[in-house]
Amino acid sequence: MNRFLAPLGIFATMVVLLAVGLTLNPREIPSPFIGKPAPEFSLAELDEKAAPITPEAFRGEVWIMNVWASWCVACQQEHPLLMEMADRNLIKLVGLNYKDKRNDAKKWLQRHGDPYGHIAFDESGDVGIDYGVYGVPETFVIDQDGIVQLKHIGPLTPDDLRDTILPLILTLTGGQS
Amino acid sequence: MCKSIITAFLLTISIPFFTLAHGQQEIFEFGTPEQEAIYQTMIKELRCLVCQNQNLADSNAGLAQDLRRKTHEMVVEGKSQGEIAKYMVDRYGEFVLYRPTVSKSTFILWFSPFILLALLIFLSYHFIRKARRRDELFGTPSDEYDEDQLVRVKSLMQDKE
Numbered sequence: 352m353n354r355f356l357a358p359l360g361i362f363a364t365m366v367v368l369l370a371v372g373l374t375l376n377p378r379e380i381p382s383p384f385i386g387k388p389a390p391e392f393s394l395a396e397l398d399e400k401a402a403p404i405t406p407e408a409f410r411g412e413v414w415i416m417n418v419w420a421s422w423c424v425a426c427q428q429e430h431p432l433l434m435e436m437a438d439r440n441l442i443k444l445v446g447l448n449y450k451d452k453r454n455d456a457k458k459w460l461q462r463h464g465d466p467y468g469h470i471a472f473d474e475s476g477d478v479g480i481d482y483g484v485y486g487v488p489e490t491f492v493i494d495q496d497g498i499v500q501l502k503h504i505g506p507l508t509p510d511d512l513r514d515t516i517l518p519l520i521l522t523l524t525g526g527q528s
Numbered sequence: 529m530c531k532s533i534i535t536a537f538l539l540t541i542s543i544p545f546f547t548l549a550h551g552q553q554e555i556f557e558f559g560t561p562e563q564e565a566i567y568q569t570m571i572k573e574l575r576c577l578v579c580q581n582q583n584l585a586d587s588n589a590g591l592a593q594d595l596r597r598k599t600h601e602m603v604v605e606g607k608s609q610g611e612i613a614k615y616m617v618d619r620y621g622e623f624v625l626y627r628p629t630v631s632k633s634t635f636i637l638w639f640s641p642f643i644l645l646a647l648l649i650f651l652s653y654h655f656i657r658k659a660r661r662r663d664e665l666f667g668t669p670s671d672e673y674d675e676d677q678l679v680r681v682k683s684l685m686q687d688k689e
Contacts, residue, residue: 382621383617450590450594480594481619482619486577
C-alpha cells in the first residue's frame, strides 16, 4: 500500500500545481507601481485647447487614467462601460491617448463618444513607458495623494468595475463620490 | 521528379534568409564600440512584454521598438547596464529581466531546482540504505524459498514480540 502512496501523492501535487497554473493569466504582470506615486508627465491635450495636463493638477481627488488608442480593438470593447461611468459622473476619467495620431483619435471619439474629462496626447509613447504600459487598454486608479492604487490590464468588464474598481473608489473617497 | 526535389531543397535552405530579412531592425549609431556592446547585451537580456517569450532583440512589436529606442538613448547618455536594468524594472517589474535579481519573490524561482535536488539526494540515500539493511537481514532476494531463511524470519519476529 505504502509504495503506491508516494507516487500517488506526487501525481496529486502535480495535478494541483498544473491546475492552478492553468487558471493564472500570464499577461497579468504585477505592476511595480502599486502604492507608489504616479509618474509625473506634462502632455498637451488631444484637442490642443487647454494647458498641458499634469498628474499634479488632479491632486486631492481620486481619478482614473485610462490608456487607449484608436488603433486598439479591445478599447472599443470597454468603451461603453467608460461612457456609462462618465454619464453617471462616477469619477474623474482622464484618457492617455497612447501612440496615436491626433486626427485618428478625434475621429474615433466622434464615432464612439468621449467619456474623458481630459485627454493627454502621448504620441511618442514615452509616458506610456514611464507607466509601464505594455498593452492597451490599461486602467490606473490614482488616489488623492497621487499614489497608484490599482492597475488593470486589458479591457474593463462590468464585473471588474463592480467587484474591484467601484469598491476601491468608495474606500478611497470614504463613501462620498 | 528529380527537379521538384531540388526545388524543395533549395526552398528549404533559403528559409533562414527570409527570416533574416524579416528580422531586420532600426539602425542606431553609437559613440563607442563599448556602448554598442552594452546595447546589444541589454536588448538580449530584456524581455518584450507583449510577446512574452521573446527578448527585445528578437521582437518586432511596437513596444519592443520603443524600448530598444529607449535603451539606445540611455546607452548613448552613458548609462551603465545596471542603470538601464533598474529603469526597466522600475516600470515593468522584475519580469522584464530574463535573469531576475534574487529577492524574496524570486527566491523559489532561483533556488527550487537546488532544493529539489537536495531533497531527491536525501530521499534516494534513505531508500538505498533501507534496501541495503533489508538485504543484510534477509540476504539478497532470490526466487527460491530457503528453509533456513524462514526459520530466521520466525525467530526475528518472535524477538520483536
